[in-house]
Amino acid sequence: MGQTACEYNYHGSGKQAFYDKSTFETLVLMAPQVVNDDFVGADVVIPAAGSPESGTKWVKKIVGAAPPTVAKVADGVNGEVLCSLTADSQKQDAALYMNDELMCSIAQGAIAEFVVTLDTLPTLNGLCQIGLYGAWADGGSAYRVGFEIPAGGIVTCESDDAATDTAAATSTTMVAGTQYVLRIDCTDQTDIKFFIDGERVASSTTFANAASAANSKCQPHCGLYKVSGAGLGVLSVDSVKVWQDRS
16 A cells, blocks of 8 residues: 655645655645546546547547557456557557647646556557647647657657757656556746656756747647557556646
């Protein structure tokens, strides 16, 4: 069992937080606006992008004839969504997001945390994408901050404001079947910080994002993508949380 701890200035965010000392998952962060989804409930089927259903937060973007899949795991303990590519040689996208309802904002100090497992690491040109994205676009939104994991499992951090794309590889190589807590801290938009299992990563790179207030509007995004080829991968999303100020 984990042990709960508290910090009054959580990683320099200026906010009090309660967190698990063993996993470094943030349990409660004192911010006025909160997104918190553990994917628990009877709504196992995720509706298609462009066709959201009343009461649902999420939609799935499916590209590819095989097809790739995005769905909750039936009877999955703790609740989880699987995003899966297939080995068919074709462009594929298996993305979980909020139907381009951009209700979060990095300009308002969004802090996003994703509890994820790569059950199958991406292969060939498969790519795992996790973060805060603007409107969906092929290959990733023009406005985004987040993590990317290509074949081999080395995690890269990225900030893109459609003018400057800053990316830096971390020293973390994901292991298949291992759960990770990925956190993005946009408290300071000129110095966005990334954390894996409670440790700051890519700290020698300054991730300055100059997107305007309008272009800083975003949504959580998790998924797998490939432009072509037989690459595959399976991403398990256990939890998504986003905290931010109201203005």
